[in-house]
Amino acid sequence: MPQQPPPPDDLPRLEIRDLRKTERLAAAGLTARAMRDNPTTYAMFGAEPLDRLAGMQAVWTAFFHRQAPPQLGAFYRGCLVGTAAASPPGHCIGSTFPGDAAKIATGPAPSAGDPAIGDYVRAHYVLHDLAEPHWHVGPVGVEPRFQGRGIGESLMRALIAIMDADGSPSWGETDTEANVRFYRALGWDLDRTVTVSGIDLWFLGRTAPGAEAGAAGRATGGRPQSITSG
Numbered sequence: 336m337p338q339q340p341p342p343p344d345d346l347p348r349l350e351i352r353d354l355r356k357t358e359r360l361a362a363a364g365l366t367a368r369a370m371r372d373n374p375t376t377y378a379m380f381g382a383e384p385l386d387r388l389a390g391m392q393a394v395w396t397a398f399f400h401r402q403a404p405p406q407l408g409a410f411y412r413g414c415l416v417g418t419a420a421a422s423p424p425g426h427c428i429g430s431t432f433p434g435d436a437a438k439i440a441t442g443p444a445p446s447a448g449d450p451a452i453g454d455y456v457r458a459h460y461v462l463h464d465l466a467e468p469h470w471h472v473g474p475v476g477v478e479p480r481f482q483g484r485g486i487g488e489s490l491m492r493a494l495i496a497i498m499d500a501d502g503s504p505s506w507g508e509t510d511t512e513a514n515v516r517f518y519r520a521l522g523w524d525l526d527r528t529v530t531v532s533g534i535d536l537w538f539l540g541r542t543a544p545g546a547e548a549g550a551a552g553r554a555t556g557g558r559p560q561s562i563t564s565g
Contacts, residue, residue, distance in 0.1 A: 349486065350410040351493045354418070358408060359399040362418045366399075367391035369476030374510045374534045375456050381448040390450060395474065405497050409477075409490050417477040419490035424503050427471030428457060429464035436461035444532045452532065456510075459531045463538050465506040470498040472507035475514075491521055499543040508538045515539065 354362055370376055371387045380390040399406065403426050409417035422428070439458035445451040464471070472494070477486045498505050505523075509515060515525060515537045523539040530536070 348411075349416070349489055351407060351489060352410070353404065354399070354406040354408045358415060359406075360396060361415050362406065362408060363395035363399050364392055365415055365478060366395040366418055366474045366476040368479055369482075370395075370474070371479075375453065378447055378452045378456075378532065378534060379450045394453065398474070405494065407490055407493055409486050416481055417475075417486040417490050419475045419487070419494045420473065421494055421498060421505070422471040424468035424470060424501075427464065427469065427506070429461050429471075432457060432461045434458070456531055456534065456536070459529060459536065460508055463508070463527065463529060463536075465504065465540065467504070469503055469540075470505040472498075472505055487517065488521065491517075495521065495541075502543045502546050504543065504546065505541040506538070507540075508536055510534055510536055512537070 367388055370391055371384060376387050376391055380387040399420075402420060403423055405423075406420045407418065408415050409419075422431075434454070436458040439455060440462050445455055475487060475491060475494075477490075495505070507518070507523075509518070512535070518539050518541075519525065521541075523541045526538045526540050528535060528537050
């Protein structure tokens with residue numbers, strides 16, 4: 336197969352808007368492709384890329400069909416190339432997790448390749464969630480072939496504008512260090528790193544401009560914590 340040339344450096348004009356109901360399945364597929372090779376995905380579905388893709392497709396299809404807005408899409412000439420979503424205050428993982436997060440997180444870790452690792456990791460998300468009302472960011476994904484061209488930044492700036500409008504803090508987590516750099520470049524602060532079953536999870540927060548300093552309620556006093564669990 337001929338080697339494909341790299342994409343041009345200039346970012347095409349994008350349309351950033353709310354996803355329509357008929358676009359949710361496409362958003363799930365795009366997010367699955369974007370996160371197919373993430374550490375948590377590997378732990379859940381194993382080394383076979385098709386298993387990881389199919390497993391993530393199911394996970395994100397369920398998410399996009401039940402999640403409250405905002406759900407944003409980046410479109411180029413009508414083609415979806417990126418997605419970004421956030422759960423509004425009162426609807427984040429801490430209030431929607433199906434089960435006893437503390438019991439799951441302190442129980443035995445599932446074996447590698449067991450999709451139950453997903454709930455095990457998410458239970459730790461709940462334990463480290465922000466106590467006060469906040470926006471909870473995720474997922475954010477860009478078509479793998481077009482990552483690094485500013486599409487994710489354009490989506491996040493649009494999402495940040497929505498979240499900042501009511502003054503509530505924002506919170507999120509990631510299992511890839513590249514995403515930590517991405518969020519910090521957009522003004523997010525690293526709060527803590529938690530290692531769960533060998534997977535590093537970074538938790539980040541952001542205070543809306545004009546909000547009271549420290550409104551994100553972070554417990555570290557500005558110094559990131561490092562915690563190992565499982």
